[in-house]
Amino acid sequence: MSAKKSDIETPAQVLSMHPRKFLLWLFIVSIVMIFASLTSAYVVKQSEGAWLIFDLPQAFVYSSIVVLLSSATMQWAYWSAKKDNLSQIKVAVGATLALSLVFLIVQYLGWGQLVDQQVFFVGNPAGSFIYVLTGLHAFHLAAGIVFLIIVLISTLRFKVHSKSMTQIEMCTTFWHFLSGLWIYLYLFLLLNN
Template sequence: MEEKFAYIEGAEQPIAMHPKKFSLWLFMVTVVMIFAGLTSAYIVRQSEGNWLEFDLPAVFYYTSGIIIISSIFLHWAYLSAKKDNLMQLRIGMVIASVLGLAFLVGQWYSFVALVDMDVYLVGNPSGSFLYIFTGLHALHLVSGVIFLIIVLISSFRYKVHSQSMVSMEMCVTYWHFLGALWLYLFTFMLLNH
């Protein structure tokens, strides 16, 4: 009988993930698939010819810097939450949220700049793809900013701390993912416009 218990105690624990985190990872995989398909379609369509060449709006450089800085502040907030430094957590969350909103404003100005350059959603496929890339990313970023604000509010309600990190970890994962996705798209557009 003792051998039986010894065997059960020695059994390996299965790898477990919080169900909400698992759902987030599945969602991010689908987003990657969508953008992989779009970038593939871009390359195929570009090779067919009739492709308008134009410079990317300068605001894309600024928004790239904004999203990197926001990720740095969000990560600082995450590390502060792990140490139960609630003041730094809140400061980091506020700055990351404001920078997230600034990124969205920058994306709006990129659309204005494209119109000023006579690049429209309807017309040449190169402009259409650019609007789709940036617009679809901005749509996902809206959900990221909402997530940031939810976690920010939770931090003021003392619901984010070292013993309650699930929402914070998910927010950081998603925001870093959105930042990396933007940097990929921006680099792709720079190399293939």
């Protein structure tokens, strides 16, 4: 007895992801959980009263612009890698790296503006929260800078191109996440201050 074509089982298509990409997404989810818990704690603590009211530093507006520009240059690097335009990858990753350093400098200046307003890490919880939220983001951005340097070195060694995209895809994903996280934090602080 012969089997009909419809009786033959076709194997189910297996969904797979590169193990490093999977780890990156686990890392991103853990960061989201940390910031979700911190922003929730912020709202709860603020509702208890005795909350210090202050203006967000003007520097945070500039750092928001810088982080969005860095996200655009990182996307440019990704598109350049897909097109095997190695010289543009180097320029775009280098520009992202430079903008990320500018972001950290502007954040530092923003903390100085907070001190000028008598907002300190110790004392009122409002000050503590703003330093913890922005400082923790800066720490993760520093990790992103290390990732950018690794991608830049790989690019200089001709290891980033259209047939080897995993590293730059991961870096681009993480960088867009960091940019989005900063915009979320800035808007959260702006609306809940």
